[in-house]
Every structure is written in structure tokens, then in C-alpha cells.
Amino acid sequence: MPYFDAASTAPLHPVARQALLAAIDEGWADPARLYREGRRARMLLDAARETVAEELGVRRDEVSFTSSGTQAVHTGVLGALAGRRRAGRRLVVSAVEHSSVLHAADTHVAAGGTLTTVAVERSGRVAVEAFAAAVRGEADRPGGGEGEREAPGPAALACLQSANHEVGTEQPVGEVAGICREAGVPLLVDAAVSLGRAPVPDGWSLLTASARKWGGPSGIGLLVVRKGTRFVSPHPADEREGGRAPGFTDIPAAVAAAASLRAVRAEAEREGARLRELVDRIRTAVPRLVPQVEVVGDPVRRVPHIVTFSCLYVDGEALLTELDRAHFAVSSGSSCTSSTLTPSHVLRAMGVLSEGNVRVSLPAGTAEADVERFLQVLPDVVRRVRENLGAPVEAAVTAPAAPAAAPAAADPAGVSSPIPGPAEAPAPAPSSPASSPAAAGVDPDGVVVVDSLGRRCPIPVIELARRIGTVPVGTVLAVLSDDEAARLDVPAWCEMRRQEYLGEEPAGAHGADRGSAYLVRRLS
């Protein structure tokens, strides 16, 4: 079964497996003990630390093994903030950091700290100037004027991922590191996505990573704190791992992590080039093979192995289930695949479509044939999911044999094609009529109401697409929805379908007792 979710957990590298098995037998004892077994464990742990230090170009005592990438991030963020307490309490992060960074930031804010979140471009990349302004603590509106806020001064800590975990976009870490150094602000780089895949730029103060992302075992992460970086552990005291990661170090896991890091880095350049080609193939082929698809993330400045796209009128969970049936393991940032039923914060920050979202992340060694088979299977899978949802017809017409033009230009008037009546669509249970006073159609001021209250992504967008073709150009439609995903997907749909998104207002303005109204004007 082709496993295309390496960005979640990469399969164990053969070198990691071998090292793990050996270290289970040789490195199980307490490395603080004086007897033979303890000394042997200590030697293995020291060697693992040495290997990691060499791979990262740092000192051994700067490397701490943590119990996970998440623990590394939590400890790194909160420890660096604690160490910089006298420099203030303002933390700067990008909006697309991993949730572990954002959750640590929440903890910081709950404890009285402040947070500046730097927005990203549609590609998922932060603008260097925006990040620099946040780090330096310059006024929010450099243009000046009455709205200008007082400059808060340099941040206590800045966090920027090396590359994004959901869309693969590389961040301008090298430039940001230079800016941080000039401003005297330590920079924490979450390198979970790129370590072992791509070179990590220099100039950071703290770096975190997770072994299972590069083919190491689970249960081990890295926290590197450069000399001169103020750091106060946020945990109860513990002398292990330089006082930065309490608890007994999992030596077999550390040994396996170090051995596999060395191995994957030795192969990284060649394997990265190969995977980059496979990803390019997907990036080019998917929009040709599947109508109404948005490939997201920076097409050039990206890690080699990740590609992400979203399919209009598609339920992400159904898509994953169908792909699993076809023996492909991928992940999704769609709301229906999250426990909180909200779309991925990364897709939200980028402002791109979240419905029918698929992240393909290739493990080292992925066979080209598997990628080709994925491209063969995908169009039919998407078509079936769309059919089951009663999606607009034009979207369900796929032409895998004869690729269409780019989707945005392909069929600008497509939304006005004849559509099946609502009765034909095997859609989820309709919303309660009691809560839908405007269901019948048109507001007194001429706004056409599309009532999707109680329905989940992608139904609100499907209903919008169905209805817009039935109204005259220039008509405003109000999509009523209480699904979080609609806030992202209605504007994204407008962008893809060249319709005008007018904004959001409380659904109460259209007689509903809950939810929001998303206003769209038909342009074509």
C-alpha cells in the first residue's frame, strides 16, 4: 500500500530499525550509573548526541533529546521566553506554525504574555518585511497617522518554521535569522518538516525537530539551544539532558534517531531531487486531471516531498476514505477530518479552499509507479465523491484521458450550466425548517438566500454553486451557514469561480436564529 503521509510519520528507516534493535539490548540501563551496563548506555547516548551535533553543526551540550517534537517545541518556546523574561514577554510567531508552537503561545498568553501573529501570503510564506516589523516591534502601521499604535519594542522570542507541515512552503528562515540577530531577538526554528530533507539555514538560537518525521522512531525529538541563548527550563528540575528535558532519556530511540538522521541526510540531496520531480508531476497533473482543483503552497520555494491540493465540492473525509480503499494513505486539512470540525489553521491563514483537501507527502524511496497510479486513481475517486454529494454537474465531468486547461480559465460560465434539482441529490439530512425562515428564497431587498444551516462542508458551497446559476448576473446571494469551513470556502470558491465575495454578516439579518451569512454577487 503506497503510504503518502510521510509528513505525519515517516516509515522507520532501515538504519533506524537496526540501531533501535541493537540499542534495546545494549543501551537499556541508566547512563548515570557507574557499572558496566550504565557505562555502555552512557557511551551509546554520548555517541548519539555527538552524531546529532555533527549533523547540525552544533556542540554536543547544545543538543537535548526530548520525548517528542511537541515536547521539544513546548519546552523550547516556554524555556526561551522564561530565559528572556527581563527582555519582555512578547512572542512573535507566524500564523502557519505547527499547532504545538501555537499551543505553547496560548500557554504564554494565558500566563500574561503577549503574542504577535504574522500573517502569511496566499502561498503560505511569511513576508520578510512583515516578520521583521513584528520582531522589531515597530508600529503596526508604518505609514503613520492617527491609527498608529505605540511601538512595543523588540520581541522576547520569535518562532518561524523552516517549512510548513501542511503545504510544504519554505519560510525565509535565513533572512529572518539575520533580522533577529540584528534586533537581538532569539529565533526558534521548528525544523520538523525539513530536517533530513533539506539543509537548515544557520543563524537560529533554538531549533526543534521530531525524529519520526525523518524516519527515526517515535518517542524522540530534538531541542537544540545554542550557547549564549538565555534559557530557563519551564519544567520541574531534572539533571538529565542538560536540565532541559525531564525524565529518563529513551536511549534506544535516541540512538536510532541519530543513526537515521545521518543516513537520511547522506541521501537527502539525491533523494530530494527525485521526490521533487515526483511532486512536480503531481502539481502539474492534478489540475489537468481533476476539474475544480486548487493546488496550494509555494510552487518553487518548498520542501521536496510535500504537495497539497483542495477539490471543490468534495468532502475531505470521504475523499480520504475512497483513497484508502484504493490503497493510498494521505492526510487532509479539511474540517471534516479534524476532531474539532474546523479547517486547518494553515489553510485558513493562507485563505485557500479547505474542502476536499489532500496532502500528499512522499517518504524517501517512493516509487514513481505509485505516484502514477495515484494520478490514475484520483480523478475517478473525486468524481465518485462529488456524485455522492450531488455536486454541480460540470464539476463531476472529468476527463482524465484528455486533460482540460487550467481550472480557473477552463469553464468560467460553468456555474450557470443546468444543474440537477435539489431532490436528485443524495445530500445529508436537510436543516430544520424551523430555523430556516428564509429557506424559500428571496429577501425583501432582493438577496437570494441559500440556507445551508446545519449542513457541513462541502454542502454550503455545493448549494451556492447550484443556486448561483439560476439567478441573473448581478444578483447577490446570502449563504447561511453555521459550519466553520464556510467562512473559508465561500470566499475561496468565489476566487476560483470568478464571482464576487462581498463579506460576512450575522445570519440574523436574513431571519435565521444562528450562523453567518456569506454574501456573494454573481459576476458571470
Added chain:
Amino acid sequence: MPYFDAASTAPLHPVARQALLAAIDEGWADPARLYREGRRARMLLDAARETVAEELGVRRDEVSFTSSGTQAVHTGVLGALAGRRRAGRRLVVSAVEHSSVLHAADTHVAAGGTLTTVAVERSGRVAVEAFAAAVRGEADRPGGGEGEREAPGPAALACLQSANHEVGTEQPVGEVAGICREAGVPLLVDAAVSLGRAPVPDGWSLLTASARKWGGPSGIGLLVVRKGTRFVSPHPADEREGGRAPGFTDIPAAVAAAASLRAVRAEAEREGARLRELVDRIRTAVPRLVPQVEVVGDPVRRVPHIVTFSCLYVDGEALLTELDRAHFAVSSGSSCTSSTLTPSHVLRAMGVLSEGNVRVSLPAGTAEADVERFLQVLPDVVRRVRENLGAPVEAAVTAPAAPAAAPAAADPAGVSSPIPGPAEAPAPAPSSPASSPAAAGVDPDGVVVVDSLGRRCPIPVIELARRIGTVPVGTVLAVLSDDEAARLDVPAWCEMRRQEYLGEEPAGAHGADRGSAYLVRRLS
């Protein structure tokens, strides 16, 4: 090589090894994913949780896998305190809890909380009444009177280990749990020492444990929080492990931990009885075979596999090194074996000798022949270490073939035997003469000064033992020392040698520029 340090890390149980290998191949993916590999990982994790829950007699959702026993304790203590914030901020612990509990308590105090530490008896056991008074928050002096302090009211949380990790003494957890329940105070039981070895009493609110103590792998601990226990995670948010242990769960380790817990519990009763006999053999034989030894810990209320003793006039590190040369792996609570050069807080709280301390903790399956060989080897090893240190002669005369009487009664006048001159002892570097104005001998008020400044355990006690035989009965000696261990070992020596310990005063009273003076009166 006989490995007698199971209380530090038990060798991996064969069942754990097998389960680990299988789960590395089957349970490496993210259990939150919808595809096949994810579902398989989820099934393994669910099954591991189910097994642990069954073994502990709790609900599955009460069990969280943590990355270590230490993380379980830190999270349990701080999370329970956070959850009980409205009930106050007073934490009650025994003085002999594992350092992870005490470090979490330090963190609590640093954050403004208060701490009541309950002393233990010489056996290492807390008195139920004393613990009860601390839990209830009764006045410090129940007799009343002018010195009576205001009663602080019930604690927010109480922590009591199931058994002590250094001396094996079982704590009265069952009785304390009843008292806590009555007082409405949650009880956290650190069961690291006993889980898998002895039944865990019921009635606690939180329980912590560490898999590597029972033969599971490293990198995995248990935190069990019973329903109805208020708990607020002290960590940044994370939905895994019931929100109590952030970071990706190490599923292979959890699977191996659960499988081995079941296996060791199935064997526990029979194997425990066998180990108990072996430990009894050590408890009885060591004082007969080695002069000047104190076996510490409760002789009856103890876990089956741990026995601890301290040898007068012995350097713990040298003893461990000699035993390692003789192929025995044991640990020690002596100051010279700790990175901080302070004796174990457990031995200090018990008020027992810390020098020449040895903890023997037998893994399951320990061969009787190995224990017998240990008893054969030990007397010679101790003798050699004492000789090297220039210890008083009587202490170096061992009689393994003809056991002496109990040490306290064996040779009450032994300290007055002829002793070798200081010049004959290959002791560590002498203290600086500049700091030892009283080195010459007798204070103006007739106190005999024994200057051990700058010398480490066990030298101060050896010098005391040498000198006391040269002064008339009734004479007071002042042992000047800046070694932390002397504070414990001089009184313990007096108790063992039936001399009178008069107390401690600043060494400045005897003309020294640092350290303490420990006053001893020769009684016999």
C-alpha cells in the same frame, strides 16, 4: 554479570521485547489518521490502554501514557494542583518521595504554592497519624498551648509513594487513602517501585508509574487520573492521551509496556515470594559477614526485591567500582555517587548512615547462586575499600566464616582499639592548613578538634573514629567538616557506635573559616 539494580531500570522483559518488535512494524503510524496504517496503530494503542486499565482495575479513559515516569509525576502533581486551585494551594508529600515528586513540589512552591513535608520514621515509613494531620491541616502541635499555629485546613493534594525506591519500605497507602477520602483531599500515589511487584492498594485519585521499572521499555510512563478528580493539564494544549500528556504517543513502547505489565503481574506473587527470600538472605547475612554495617529500611513492610545497607568507613563510589569489577551492578545513595555530592534525601530523612551505601534490587528471575556469590564477594570488597581509606583497624577485620553478633552490640569498645597513625592512611588530599587553625588538637575549653575540612565522606567519620579512641571517656570532640554527608554520617556513626551526638554548630566557633562542627562526646 549479575545485575542487581532493577529498581533503577529492570532489564527488558522478553514479552516486552517481543511486543516492541511487533509494534515497531505494525504501530508506527499516526493513530489519528483514517487510513489503514493509522487504524492499525489506533487499534494497538487502544488495546494497550485496555490492558493497562484492566491490570489496574480502572477505566480506559483514566489511563494516559506519558513519556516517562518522571513526566507522569510532574504532570500528575502539577495538574492535580491546578485542578484544585480553588481548594487552596497546599501540597503534602512525604520526605522520602522520589525526586520527581519533590522537584514538582519545588515548582509548585516557586509558583507561590505551599508545601508540607511529612517526616518519616527511621525505617523510612511515614507515620499514618503524622500524614493524616498534614492532610487535614491540623495545627502543628496537637497538644495545644502558646506555640500552636493556626490550622491551615485540608490540603489541595497529598502525594505518597507506594513504596520507597531506595530502601524498599512500603508506605501505609491504604490507610492514608482512607484518610484523604474522608478529608476530601485527592491522593497521588507514585507506584513506580511496586507496580508489577506487589498489589497496589485502592483508594487513590491519581497514580503514576514507569514502565522500565517493571521490565517494560524506556520512554513510557503511566498517569492514571480517576473520574471525579479535578485535573487541569499544566502543559500546552494537546488532544492526545486525554489532554494530559502532550506529544505523539510512543505506541510501540506503550504496547510493550502493557504486555509486560500483564506478564509480570501474572508472575508477581510467585516471583515476589522467591525474591523476598533472597532479600531476606541478604538482610540476615550482610551484618554477619561485614562488620559495621547498618541494614536500612523496614524489615517486614517492604517490597520483595529491594534491600539497602550502609557500610561504615566506606566510600560508596569505591565500593560500587569494586563490586563492578567483581561483576555486580548495584546502586548507592552515598554522596560521592551523586552529581551534587550530597547524600540521598531518603537516607537523610531516615537519619541513617549514608556512607558506603549499597542498594541491591533484584530483577525477576535473579538466580539464588548469584546472590550467594554476592555475599561471598562483598566482605572482601568492603575490607579492601576500608584498607585503602585507612579506616580504623577493627572495622577492617572481617570474619566471613564465623559471623559476628549484630553490629551495634558487636564491639562497643572497638573505637578505642589501637589505630594506625594518620600518615599511614592513603587518604585524599589534606585540607588547606590555612583554613584549619584548630588542626593541632584541643580548644581552650577542652574540646578535641578533628579537622576534616576539605575532605569528603567517609574521611570525616574515619578521622573521628581514629581520634575518639585516643581521648578519655567523657571528652567532647568537634569534627570540622564542609562535606554535606557529615551532617548525616556523624550522628549515624554515634548511634551505631554508641557514642553521644551533641549537635552541630558553625565551625567558626573552633576557629575555622567555613563548614560546620559536629560535636560528639565519648561515652565508652
